[in-house]
Amino acid sequence: MSATNLRIDAARLWDSIMETARIGATPKGGVKRLTLTDLDRQVRDWFVSACTAAGCTVRVDELGNIFARRPGRDNSLPPIAIGSHLDTQPTGGKFDGIIGVLAGLEVLRTLNDAGIETNAPIEVIDWTNEEGSRFAPAMLASGVFAGVFDTQYAYAREDREGVRFGDALEGIGYKGQVPAGSHKLGAFFELHIEQGPILEAEEKTIGIVTGVQGMRWYEITVTGRDAHAGSTPMRLRKDALLAAARIVEAVHAVAQAHAPNAVGTVGLIESRPNSRNVIPGEVFLTVDLRHPQDAVVAAMDAEMRAAVAEAAARTGVEATVECVWDSPAVHFDPACIEAVRAAAAAQGLPSREITSGAGHDAAYIARVAPTTMIFVPCEGGVSHNEAERTEPEQVAAGANVLLQAVLSTDARLAGRPG
Numbered sequence: 001m002s003a004t005n006l007r008i009d010a011a012r013l014w015d016s017i018m019e020t021a022r023i024g025a026t027p028k029g030g031v032k033r034l035t036l037t038d039l040d041r042q043v044r045d046w047f048v049s050a051c052t053a054a055g056c057t058v059r060v061d062e063l064g065n066i067f068a069r070r071p072g073r074d075n076s077l078p079p080i081a082i083g084s085h086l087d088t089q090p091t092g093g094k095f096d097g098i099i100g101v102l103a104g105l106e107v108l109r110t111l112n113d114a115g116i117e118t119n120a121p122i123e124v125i126d127w128t129n130e131e132g133s134r135f136a137p138a139m140l141a142s143g144v145f146a147g148v149f150d151t152q153y154a155y156a157r158e159d160r161e162g163v164r165f166g167d168a169l170e171g172i173g174y175k176g177q178v179p180a181g182s183h184k185l186g187a188f189f190e191l192h193i194e195q196g197p198i199l200e201a202e203e204k205t206i207g208i209v210t211g212v213q214g215m216r217w218y219e220i221t222v223t224g225r226d227a228h229a230g231s232t233p234m235r236l237r238k239d240a241l242l243a244a245a246r247i248v249e250a251v252h253a254v255a256q257a258h259a260p261n262a263v264g265t266v267g268l269i270e271s272r273p274n275s276r277n278v279i280p281g282e283v284f285l286t287v288d289l290r291h292p293q294d295a296v297v298a299a300m301d302a303e304m305r306a307a308v309a310e311a312a313a314r315t316g317v318e319a320t321v322e323c324v325w326d327s328p329a330v331h332f333d334p335a336c337i338e339a340v341r342a343a344a345a346a347q348g349l350p351s352r353e354i355t356s357g358a359g360h361d362a363a364y365i366a367r368v369a370p371t372t373m374i375f376v377p378c379e380g381g382v383s384h385n386e387a388e389r390t391e392p393e394q395v396a397a398g399a400n401v402l403l404q405a406v407l408s409t410d411a412r413l414a415g416r417p418g
């Protein structure tokens with residue numbers, strides 16, 4: 001069989017997804033597998049064992065990124081890499097991140113079954129802490145690999161209980177010795193569910209991802225004064241939660257002002273002392289602003305900061321705003337994008353170009369290697385939700401485009417016709 005007609009084993013890939021979904025399975029059918037928890041360790045162990053059984057050498061870097069390498073004809077060449085993440089949101093689904101890692105494993109298994117030797121090595125990667133839900137910011141470990149953050153910054157990041165990233169990493173036994181970013185990648189491909197409604201609405205099977213929108217994360221602390229809910233007149237209150245409510249409304253208004261492509265979200269809010277008969281004296285909340293154009297993100301930043309100051313003044317409280325993450329818009333590599341387009345066309349799969357609304361490790365890896373992504377639809381565009389769903393046929397179609405894009409890129413980089 002010619003390599004261009006090679007297809008993955010769809011049932012084997014789906015079984016792998018369903019098997020790993022049992023690690024951290026939630027009663028509502030989702031997966032809760034926060035980064036650097038024992039559940040993360042369990043799925044990592046599963047992944048390392050499966051890659052080892054597929055004949056790979058496995059290395060772990062100092063951020064816990066796992067690199068499973070299948071040798072090629074010329075192992076002096078930088079590997080062509082495939083990857084994504086195995087960590088999930090607290091109310092995550094079975095597919096976000098996971099299909100990108102397991103489709104990479106399926107590509108290795110398919111090449112093994114067919115006895116195909118690629119020119120360059122192929123490497124499948126699990127990037128630590130893509131979600132940023134437990135340890136902000138998101139894409140932390142791929143960011144260190146790409147030189148955006150340094151290792152000590154990552155190790156010092158704390159979760160809301162004050163646990164340090166470096167200690168949690170050591171705790172699950174995945175603090176490797178390989179310096180982060182110490183090897184080159186010949187190219188990087190990431191398969192992911194779209195996590196939005198476009199592909200399903202347009203009945204497209206493949207998203208040819210051309211880039212990722214710009215995004216910024218903020219931490220806001222509102223300081224008022226604890227006081228008695230019964231004996232404090234309204235005019236004397238310094239109600240931090242009232243100011244926070246006004247800030248939530250303002251974030252929504254800033255996004256609406258830059259419709260239709262801007263989004264703004266307050267996702268995490270902690271009110272203290274959180275007692276029903278105490279006026280909240282302090283509130284901690286997060287803001288997530290995104291737009292495909294960096295200039296608009298900057299404008300939204302200024303408008304949000306002004307709105308926070310106005311809400312604080314109006315409520316008689318103080319508010320501080322700290323930008324904790326700024327990920328500029330990213331444009332992927334034209335040759336990698338073309339490899340995805342050609343593979344989808346050759347397999348007769350309806351496709352369309354799309355910019356990613358969600359952040360992905362590919363956004364940072366694009367700084368150090370020719371990179372692109374492949375999207376497949378998810379039901380109702382719903383993700384970061386336990387009901388997240390895609391179909392076996394859609395995952396298989398994405399994995400077959402991934403396989404063929406990787407093979408054609410390997411041929412192109414070797415100077416052979418694809």
Ligand code: HGY
Pocket residue numbers: 130131132138139357358359360
């Ligand atoms: O936030 C994001 O877009 C990604 O899911 N970490």
Ligand code: MN
Pocket residue numbers: 085096097130192359360
């Ligand atoms: Mn993801």
Ligand code: MN
Pocket residue numbers: 089096131384
């Ligand atoms: Mn996610």
